[in-house]
Each structure stands twice: as structure tokens, then as C-alpha cells.
Amino acid sequence: MQSAKSEFWTGAKAAVPIILAAGPFAALFGALAIKNGLSVFEAGLMSTILYAGSSQMVGIELFSADVAPWLIVFSIFAVNARHILYSAVVGQYIKHLSFTQRYVSFFFLIDPQFALIEERHDKGIQISFAWLIGCGLTFWLPWIALTIVGALFGSLIENPAEWGIDFLLPIYFLALVMGFRKRSNWAAIVVASGAVSILAFHFVGSPWHITIGALAGIVLGASIGIPKDAKVASV
Amino acid sequence: MEFSAATWIIIAGAIATYLTRIGGHVVLSRFDHIHPRVDAGLRAVPTAVLAAIVAPYAAYYGVAETITLVAVALMALRLPSLAIFCLGWLCILGLRQMIG
Numbered sequence: 001m002q003s004a005k006s007e008f009w010t011g012a013k014a015a016v017p018i019i020l021a022a023g024p025f026a027a028l029f030g031a032l033a034i035k036n037g038l039s040v041f042e043a044g045l046m047s048t049i050l051y052a053g054s055s056q057m058v059g060i061e062l063f064s065a066d067v068a069p070w071l072i073v074f075s076i077f078a079v080n081a082r083h084i085l086y087s088a089v090v091g092q093y094i095k096h097l098s099f100t101q102r103y104v105s106f107f108f109l110i111d112p113q114f115a116l117i118e119e120r121h122d123k124g125i126q127i128s129f130a131w132l133i134g135c136g137l138t139f140w141l142p143w144i145a146l147t148i149v150g151a152l153f154g155s156l157i158e159n160p161a162e163w164g165i166d167f168l169l170p171i172y173f174l175a176l177v178m179g180f181r182k183r184s185n186w187a188a189i190v191v192a193s194g195a196v197s198i199l200a201f202h203f204v205g206s207p208w209h210i211t212i213g214a215l216a217g218i219v220l221g222a223s224i225g226i227p228k229d230a231k232v233a234s235v
Numbered sequence: 236m237e238f239s240a241a242t243w244i245i246i247a248g249a250i251a252t253y254l255t256r257i258g259g260h261v262v263l264s265r266f267d268h269i270h271p272r273v274d275a276g277l278r279a280v281p282t283a284v285l286a287a288i289v290a291p292y293a294a295y296y297g298v299a300e301t302i303t304l305v306a307v308a309l310m311a312l313r314l315p316s317l318a319i320f321c322l323g324w325l326c327i328l329g330l331r332q333m334i335g
Contacts, residue, residue, distance in 0.1 A: 021317060042245060046249075051252070054281070055252065059245075078280055082280060082281055084255050087259035088263040091260030103257060106260065164327045170288075170293075171307050174307050176281075176285055193286040193287040197291060201291040216283070216287075
């Protein structure tokens with residue numbers, strides 16, 4: 001077992017390439033949050049305490065659409081529901097940590113953090129608290145800082161449609177969907193959710209198309225089921 | 236200090252998110268295994284929610300928007316996310332100039 005200090009820096013180093021790739025999206029989030037009516041403080045707060053990229057984007061998409069508050073919170077919860085699986089898995093790896101250490105560590109359990117934990121556990125290395133925090137802070141602090149930078153720049157842009165900025169969220173969401181394409185039942189879920197959402201958008205109206213479309217995909221995914229040997233780590 | 240409605244929504248969203256991050260450990264770890272249907276349903280959630288958000292943008296918002304999303308989907312088969320994102324941005328800007 002290495003010293004806590006070197007564990008911390010090993011974790012931090014593992015996170016660097018990923019935050020470099022994800023950082024621009026924090027700035028984008030900040031800019032779009034302003035465009036969708038949040039203040040710089042609210043955008044920064046969201047990155048600090050909610051801290052979950054895709055659900056933050058979904059959140060601001062709904063803020064601008066004048067949606068009932070409980071539905072925004074529910075949508076954020078729905079997008080982050082996959083974390084329930086992560087914490088079930090990671091909880092097994094960190095049984096040796098104290099209660100406080102465990103529940104602090106869970107706060108940092110975003111997608112790439114989970115992927116790095118899986119990778120380290122696969123190598124047979126015990127997951128230490130220092131490593132988790134080194135990794136977690138290296139994602140979290142730049143994520144907050146870049147959100148604020150993006151928010152400050154975002155407030156300078158006057159006509160977002162002229163710059164195509166109004167269409168960046170759909171592009172971002174579609175890229176995420178495509179990134180999931182190796183997952184079980186992906187094509188069936190995309191077609192079901194997409195088609196039902198398009199119909200619901202027309203016949204029921206926004207924002208209900210999101211809930212109705214998503215439910216169609218989830219029910220379909222649950223009824224097809226997944227292969228027995230599928231790993232949670234297929235993120 | 237007076238909090239705005241948005242601030243309260245963010246705080247509630249943060250609590251909901253933290254609950255998902257401890258939920259598996261607190262609840263699912265009490266069972267020997269996760270029911271396969273629950274497991275499959277949970278895994279479907281991100282894809283289903285995001286596809287449901289995107290689909291109307293491809294269907295109702297205009298020709299430039301539809302073409303851009305098709306192009307993004309195709310580029311995503313090969314390129315990393317940041318590249319897809321930048322090219323998608325150029326695509327919507329260019330097509331709106333041309334088509335209007």
C-alpha cells in the first residue's frame with residue numbers, strides 16, 4: 001500500500017486526460033445556463049453541488065421551457081439513475097473505508113470516476129480514500145471553475161441563435177446517445193424513445209414528450225432484458 | 236439571504252443526484268442480486284431520456300437542424316465527442332446560412 005500522498009497524486013493524474021476532454025463542456029454548460037435564464041451564481045452552484053454533466057444540461061434545457069419544478073428535479077434524477085448501479089458496485093470495493101469516507105466518496109461518483117475505479121479494481125489494486133479524493137477533486141474543481149468562466153462569457157453573447165448556440169444542446173445530447181451505442185438493446189431503446197417522443201410532442205405537447213418517450217424506452221429495455229454476463233461497467 | 240426558485244430546484248436536484256450515488260450502496264447492496272428487469276430498466280434510462288429529448292429537434296425544427304443531427308449521428312460512429320461537437324456546430328451554422 002502506497003502512502004496517502006502518492007495515492008492522491010496517482011488518482012489526480014488518472015483524471016487529467018478526462019477533465020481535459022470534458023472541460024470545454026463545463027464552459028459550454030456555463031454559457032448555456034446563462035442563455036437559459038440562470039445567474040452566474042446558480043450555474044456555479046449547479047456544477048458545485050449537483051455535479052453531473054448530462055443532467056445539468058437536461059436541467060437547463062427544462063428551465064428555459066417553463067416546466068414544473070418537480071418535473072425538472074425528477075428528470076435530473078432519471079438521467080442520474082444509472083449512478084444507483086455504480087454505487088452498488090463501488091460500495092463493494094470500499095467496505096474498508098470509514099462511514100464518513102464512504103459517503104464523501106459517493107458524492108464524486110460521476111461516469112468517468114466510476115470508469116477509473118473499475119479499471120483500478122480490475123488491476124487488483126485496493127481503492128483508497130486518498131486516491132478517490134485525488135481523482136474526484138481533479139474532476140470537480142476544474143468543472144466548477146470552467147462553468148463560471150463559461151457563464152461569464154455566456155452573458156456577453158446577445159443573440160445566441162445567430163451563433164448557432166441555441167442548437168448546441170441537441171448536438172451534445174445526440175453525441176451522448178451515440179456514445180452509448182455498445183450498450184444492450186441500444187437501437188431498440190433509441191427507436192422506441194425517439195418515435196414515442198416525436199408523437200407525444202405533437203399530440204400531448206412539450207415537455208411531456210420527454211417523460212413519455214423515455215418511459216417507452218425504459219419499459220422496452222426492461223422487457224427485453226440484458227444478457228446474464230453483461231457488466232455494469234459498460235458505460 | 237433570499238433564494239430564487241431556480242436555486243431551490245438546483246438544491247433539490249443535487250439532493251436527488253446524491254441519493255442516486257448512495258442509493259445502490261444503501262438499498263441494492265442489501266439484496267444478493269439486482270432483479271434483471273430492474274437492472275435492464277435502469278441501464279436503459281440515460282439512452283431513453285436523451286433520445287426522447289433529441290428526437291423532436293430532428294423532426295420539427297427545420298431542414299438545417301435535421302441534416303445537422305443526421306451528420307452528428309454519422310460522425311459519432313468515428314470521431315471523439317469534442318470533434319463531433321465542433322463539427323456539428325459548424326454544420327448548423329453553415330446550413331442555416333445556406334438554407335436560412
